[in-house]
Amino acid sequence: MNLSIRFPNISAYFEGMNKSFTVFGFEITVYGILVAVGMLFGLAVIMLQVRKHKENPNLYLGMVLISLIGGLIGARLYYLAFSWESFSGKPWTELINIRGGGLAIYGGIFGGALAGFIYCKIRKVSFGQMADTVSIGLLTGQIIGVWGNFFNREAFGEYTDSLFAMGLPMDSVQKSAVTKLMKQHLVTFRDMDYIQVHPLFFYESIWCLLLLLILLLYTWRKKFEGEIFLRYLAGYGLGKCVTEWLRTDKLYIPKTKIPVSLLVSAALFLICGIVATVRRILSKKREKVSRRRREERNAAEEKNDGSRLEDIHNFENVQDEFRDILEELDRAGQMVAEEDTESNESEDSKSAETAETTETEVSESVEDAEAAEAPASAETVESESKGTEGSAESAEAEPEAGPDDREDV
Numbered sequence: 183m184n185l186s187i188r189f190p191n192i193s194a195y196f197e198g199m200n201k202s203f204t205v206f207g208f209e210i211t212v213y214g215i216l217v218a219v220g221m222l223f224g225l226a227v228i229m230l231q232v233r234k235h236k237e238n239p240n241l242y243l244g245m246v247l248i249s250l251i252g253g254l255i256g257a258r259l260y261y262l263a264f265s266w267e268s269f270s271g272k273p274w275t276e277l278i279n280i281r282g283g284g285l286a287i288y289g290g291i292f293g294g295a296l297a298g299f300i301y302c303k304i305r306k307v308s309f310g311q312m313a314d315t316v317s318i319g320l321l322t323g324q325i326i327g328v329w330g331n332f333f334n335r336e337a338f339g340e341y342t343d344s345l346f347a348m349g350l351p352m353d354s355v356q357k358s359a360v361t362k363l364m365k366q367h368l369v370t371f372r373d374m375d376y377i378q379v380h381p382l383f384f385y386e387s388i389w390c391l392l393l394l395l396i397l398l399l400y401t402w403r404k405k406f407e408g409e410i411f412l413r414y415l416a417g418y419g420l421g422k423c424v425t426e427w428l429r430t431d432k433l434y435i436p437k438t439k440i441p442v443s444l445l446v447s448a449a450l451f452l453i454c455g456i457v458a459t460v461r462r463i464l465s466k467k468r469e470k471v472s473r474r475r476r477e478e479r480n481a482a483e484e485k486n487d488g489s490r491l492e493d494i495h496n497f498e499n500v501q502d503e504f505r506d507i508l509e510e511l512d513r514a515g516q517m518v519a520e521e522d523t524e525s526n527e528s529e530d531s532k533s534a535e536t537a538e539t540t541e542t543e544v545s546e547s548v549e550d551a552e553a554a555e556a557p558a559s560a561e562t563v564e565s566e567s568k569g570t571e572g573s574a575e576s577a578e579a580e581p582e583a584g585p586d587d588r589e590d591v
Contacts, residue, residue, distance in 0.1 A: 184351035184374050187335070189381075191345050201333055213330035214280075217323075221250065224323030231315045241305060245312055246319070248301045249294035256293015257285035264433035264442050286433065287324070287422075288446050291415075294320075310408025314401070317414040321394040328390070331383040339380025339428035341367050346384060349376040359431040382425045389421035405465035412458035419450030 186197045202211040225246055232239050261284050262269065262277060269276060298316065302309035331337040335355050338348065341363045352360070352368070352375045364377040396417070397410055404410055426432065426444040435442050 183353055185354065186351065186374075187332070188349040188371065188376065189346065190349055190369070190371075190378070191343070191347055199333060201335075211330075212333040216330040216333070217285075217327045220323035220325070220327035223326055224319035224321075226319075227322045228315055228319035231318055235315070237315075241307060242312065242315065244305070245298050245301050245316065249298040249316065252297025253290040253294030254280070254285070256296070257287065257290035259293070260286040260289020261433070264435070266436075286443070288443060291320075308407050310406070310411065313408055314404070314410035317411045318394065318397060318401075321390050321397070321414065321418075325387050325390045325394065328383050328386050332381070336431065337382055337429060338431075339382045339425070340364070340430055341378055342380050343367075343378060344380070346381055347378045348381040348384075349378050351376055356431065361430055364430075379430075380428050382429060386421065386425050389425075390418070393417045393421065405462050405469070409458055409462065412454045412461075415450045416455035416458060417451075419447040419454065422447035423451060 185199050186195065187199050188195045200212070202209050204210070228242055228246060229239060232242050258278070258280055264286075265284075295313070298313065299309050302312060335350050336359070338350070338355075338359070340361060349369060349371065355377070360377060364379065367378060369376045369378055393414070397414060400413065401410060423444065426441060426447055429441075429443075432441040433443055434440060435445075
């Protein structure tokens with residue numbers, strides 16, 4: 183088998199592009215390694231987002247683990263459901279052998295989303311909020327993981343001679359994926375027939391990268407929890423509509439020619455896009471209503487504050503008027519006190535003068551009285567001296583009466 187891959191229009195040639203390699207007797211596929219690397223990079227991006235938004239990393243680790251298990255189961259079941267005929271008659275071990283491929287991306291998305299939803303319900307956290315963050319990591323993983331189709335030489339598109347046309351050896355691809363148009367435009371290179379096809383893995387990887395950048399910028403403008411997840415499903419569905427249209431190894435609804443992945447892609451783009459847009463419009467309207475109510479409430483509060491300020495100003499004016507009245511009363515009281523002080527001083531001076539006049543009059547009357555009493559006292563002294571002499575004479579005369587006098591008594 184020729185293991186080369188070439189890009190003739192950009193002069194690129196890769197030789198020895200093995201699908202797998204062996205380590206200690208164990209076969210490891212490049213497809214599986216790229217899927218694992220994509221998961222690790224996706225988890226790293228999720229943890230960066232969690233740290234940026236200061237959320238609980240343990241919740242997201244649990245959700246990622248549960249979603250990975252559910253995604254692997256869903257991806258395999260989806261693939262088996264729409265390609266059961268290719269597994270008929272094979273041992274059951276082939277049903278669970280995913281090392282060489284056989285995983286459908288939509289089955290992985292639906293299975294992972296269902297497992298994550300159940301996990302969030304059990305932990306009683308917002309699925310929309312967590313899905314917004316996880317979808318960023320999922321896109322990162324898809325950018326890397328989709329390159330597994332390059333090494334497996336599968337999921338390519340119809341014939342093309344465009345700039346990025348990819349040449350694959352006829353003996354390295356599934357015969358069912360080769361169309362008549364490819365056979366009509368076979369290219370011989372080094373004695374080997376090559377088909378030229380659309381490298382859908384490259385288109386999808388570039389589309390996922392652009393979608394990742396758009397969603398990272400859009401994260402700051404989201405209006406509701408889960409909007410990023412819905413936008414991711416709608417945007418990814420739009421890109422898959424193109425790649426699934428070009429793809430030749432489509433999965434069909436049983437007994438029909440309807441490509442199931444193309445139908446799912448269109449449905450995701452329309453349904454998720456419409457739901458996200460309607461919910462965004464409703465969220466904007468609710469924001470306007472909330473903003474108007476908040477403005478009305480603020481206006482009412484400002485009006486009340488204005489009336490309070492007016493009352494305060496009026497009260498301050500009354501205080502000023504009352505203060506002026508008190509100051510006038512104080513000034514009047516001071517004037518009255520000064521007048522009382524002056525009148526008291528005048529009365530005191532008058533009283534002092536009156537007292538001095540009275541003292542003078544009293545002293546004069548005392549002097550007059552003393553002057554008038556002086557002759558009278560002299561006469562009294564003389565009369566007292568005469569009386570004393572008379573009483574002395576009578577006392578001398580009384581003893582001269584004899585016993586005869588006492589008998590007569």
